[in-house]
Amino acid sequence: MASTVTPEVRWAQRSSATDPESNFIYLTISVPDVPTSNLKLDLKPTGLVFTGHSDTLKKTYHVELEFYAEIDPAASQVNHTARDVEMKLRKKELDAHYWPRLLKEPKKVHFLKTDFDKWVDEDEQHEAAEDDFSNFGGMGGMPGMGGMGDMGGMGGMGGDFGGIDFSKLGGAGLPGGDDEEDSDDDMPPLEGEGEADKAEEAKDAKETVDTSKEAA
Numbered sequence: 001m002a003s004t005v006t007p008e009v010r011w012a013q014r015s016s017a018t019d020p021e022s023n024f025i026y027l028t029i030s031v032p033d034v035p036t037s038n039l040k041l042d043l044k045p046t047g048l049v050f051t052g053h054s055d056t057l058k059k060t061y062h063v064e065l066e067f068y069a070e071i072d073p074a075a076s077q078v079n080h081t082a083r084d085v086e087m088k089l090r091k092k093e094l095d096a097h098y099w100p101r102l103l104k105e106p107k108k109v110h111f112l113k114t115d116f117d118k119w120v121d122e123d124e125q126h127e128a129a130e131d132d133f134s135n136f137g138g139m140g141g142m143p144g145m146g147g148m149g150d151m152g153g154m155g156g157m158g159g160d161f162g163g164i165d166f167s168k169l170g171g172a173g174l175p176g177g178d179d180e181e182d183s184d185d186d187m188p189p190l191e192g193e194g195e196a197d198k199a200e201e202a203k204d205a206k207e208t209v210d211t212s213k214e215a216a
Helices: 122-127 193-215
Strands: 003-005 009-013 024-030 039-044 047-054 059-066 071-080 084-091 112-114
Touching: 039 071, 039 084
Parallel strands: 003 059, 009 112
Antiparallel strands: 009 024, 024 084, 039 047, 047 059, 071 084
16 A cells, blocks of 8 residues: 655745746655656645655655745746656745745744755845756646646545745855865965065075184
8 A cells, every 4th residue: 555755845936026037936846756647736826735646666745835925826837857846936926035934834844945956045146047947837737737636545645734944054164164274375475574584594694604714
């Protein structure tokens, strides 16, 4: 009998007060070996319900998310791969500021992670490289989109739902961070230091010559 599990969900975001296409949520549901024919995604303005079944892994994945704020399902995009269901969810309200969290409830859930591969700090997002969404299709590109339907006895499955497990970005090992070693090897000499060294060398040479004469 197939077990029912809550899949890992990763997220990141961008924001804009003027450009709708730059105001979105990246959302990735990790569901390996789930064919398109075995998944259902019900995407609504306030959240989503996902169910997918892997015949090879004998697992059924189920998750329900209630978003912090509304999205625009019609303007959102979905891409299904052999390992994930990737989404680019358009935020409904234009806003220069990030959502403070993904989910409505500010409670931690074990399956929700920050997608560090896509995450950019709010004040640096306009300098980040643009991502390639050429593989993403419209909302009609995936069978089962828009409703759960009958999944052959997969109904009634629950999971842990709530807020966000929001990990903080660390600075260790970054240039200028605590792990960077200080080095004086390439430091230029201080002003006047080179002249003082030359004078000292000349004095030492004169003393050596005088000593040699006295010995003779």
